Structures are given as C-alpha cells and as structure tokens.
Amino acid sequence: MTKLLLVEDDILLGETLMERLAKEGYAVDWAQTQAEGEKALAAGSFDLVLLDVGLPDGSGFDLARKIRSSKEVPIVFMTAMNTAEHRLEGYEIGAEEFIPKPFHLKELLLRVKHVLENHAASHAVRVGARTIDFDAQAVVSANGEREFLAARDFQLLKLLVESAPRVVSRDEILDKLFGEDHFPNHRTVDNAVVRLRQALGGGSETIRSVRGVGYQWVGQNGE
Numbered sequence: 001m002t003k004l005l006l007v008e009d010d011i012l013l014g015e016t017l018m019e020r021l022a023k024e025g026y027a028v029d030w031a032q033t034q035a036e037g038e039k040a041l042a043a044g045s046f047d048l049v050l051l052d053v054g055l056p057d058g059s060g061f062d063l064a065r066k067i068r069s070s071k072e073v074p075i076v077f078m079t080a081m082n083t084a085e086h087r088l089e090g091y092e093i094g095a096e097e098f099i100p101k102p103f104h105l106k107e108l109l110l111r112v113k114h115v116l117e118n119h120a121a122s123h124a125v126r127v128g129a130r131t132i133d134f135d136a137q138a139v140v141s142a143n144g145e146r147e148f149l150a151a152r153d154f155q156l157l158k159l160l161v162e163s164a165p166r167v168v169s170r171d172e173i174l175d176k177l178f179g180e181d182h183f184p185n186h187r188t189v190d191n192a193v194v195r196l197r198q199a200l201g202g203g204s205e206t207i208r209s210v211r212g213v214g215y216q217w218v219g220q221n222g223e
Contacts, residue, residue: 002116003027005046007037007063008078009056017050020105021112034058038066046073048116053079053086064093072135074119076112078103084175091176096162118162125161127200127219134158139199147199152177153192160207160217169214189214 004021008014009032021028029044031037034055041049049067053060064075074096079086082100090098096115099108125132129142137154138146149157155177160168170186178188193207193215200206208216 001025001027002047003029003045004112005029005031005037005040005049007031007034007049007055007060008052009033009054010052016105017108020109024109024113026112032056034060034063037063041067041071048112048119049073049075050112051075051077053077053081053090061089061093064090064095068094074115076115078108088175125219127206130201132157132161132200149196149199153195153199156189156192157196160215164217164219167210167213167216171214173214 002025004026006014006017006021006028008017008030011032014030014032018028018030029040029046031040034057037049037051037055040046049064051060051064055063060077060079064077067073067075075094076097076099077090077095078099078101080101082098087098096119097111099111125134131140132138133140133146136146136148137151138148140146156173159173159176170189173189174186193209197207206217206219208218210216
C-alpha cells in the first residue's frame with residue numbers, strides 16, 4: 001500500500017485529509033509539528049510527503065531540506081504563503097508540487113496521484129540506446145558508461161519528462177529552476193536544452209522545440 005506522511009498543524013484540515021486519503025487507498029501517518037515529522041521520517045519510509053510550510057515549531061521548508069539531504073521521496077507543499085518567492089524557494093528545495101491554500105480537495109488528490117505516478121515512472125527512462133537513471137542523476141550509455149549532468153540541467157530534464165506530453169514554457173522553466181540566478185533569460189534555458197540533447201544523443205528527437213513557447217519531452221523518435 002502507498003504510504004504518505006502528512007505534516008499539517010491545522011486539526012480540521014488534517015482530519016479531513018486523513019479521511020479522504022484513506023478512502024483513496026493510501027496509508028497515512030499524520031504529524032502536526034516539524035519535530036513529529038522528523039520523528040516519523042526517521043522511523044519509516046514514505047512514498048510521498050504532504051508538507052505544510054507554516055508549522056508551529058519551524059518551517060516546512062527547513063524540514064524539506066532535511067528530507068532532501070538524505071531521501072528521494074517526492075514532496076508536495078501545501079501553504080497559504082503563495083508569493084513568487086515562496087514558490088521559488090519550494091521548487092529550489094526540490095518540491096514536485098506547490099499547492100496554495102485554500103485548495104479544492106479533489107485537486108489535491110489528483111495532484112498527489114499525478115506526482116506518485118510520475119515518480120514511479122521516472123526513475124529509469126530509456127532513450128534509444130541510453131537510459132536516464134533518475135536515482136543516480138546520470139545518463140547511462142549502452143556499454144554502461146555514466147555521464148553525470150550538471151544539477152540544474154538534470155532538474156530540467158526531470159521537469160520535461162514528468163510534464164510530458166505538456167509543453168513546458170521557457171518562463172515556467174526559469175521560474176522553477178533558474179529563479180535565483182542573476183539575470184536568467186530564455187537563452188539560459190536554450191543552452192541547457194542543447195547540453196541535454198547532446199547527452200541524450202537524440203538531438204531534437206528527444207526534446208522538441210515548440211516555437212515561441214518552450215520545450216516538450218517526446219522521448220526517442222517522438223515516442
């Protein structure tokens with residue numbers, strides 16, 4: 001059974017989420033503070049963490065950083081703090097989703113399902129004779145040689161794969177991945193895509209350029 005960790009200090013919301021997530025077939029542990037969340041993570045493994053940002057004993061961002069230092073579990077933030085700065089901080093930490101409060105419960109359930117499906121599917125993706133190993137953050141050739149990409153390039157590759165078949169705009173990529181750079185622009189994204197195409201050996205067959213919009217992951221030969 002898929003196991004989730006819910007870190008939320010609002011009692012009413014926590015009870016509602018526990019009930020609905022259980023109806024969807026998830027096993028859920030509920031922590032109401034950062035300390036309880038850390039204790040739960042130390043005691044067991046989870047398939048996804050639903051994490052409030054404003055906790056009574058600290059920030060959900062700080063807890064997420066601790067998670068990211070040792071675990072690859074996907075993180076979904078839930079928060080009323082929905083400024084561009086907060087979203088950028090969440091994505092920089094490595095969150096898969098950032099859901100502003102208040103939210104529609106069905107939307108949250110759909111996003112949780114989407115993140116879980118993408119996370120399960122994206123650990124290893126074949127591209128012709130190469131394989132993208134998301135756990136190792138490397139592209140593996142047919143003879144087993146590994147090419148480790150720059151961290152930001154790999155984050156871009158992961159974003160494109162998980163967003164497929166949706167076209168990801170350059171502005172969205174800049175917002176999620178390059179927000180803290182000095183004067184990032186569309187050329188920053190284009191250069192990263194060039195490096196990815198070279199590493200994957202597929203040119204535009206793997207990452208399609210959509211004129212005036214952005215990029216779309218199509219795999220090998222449009223598959």
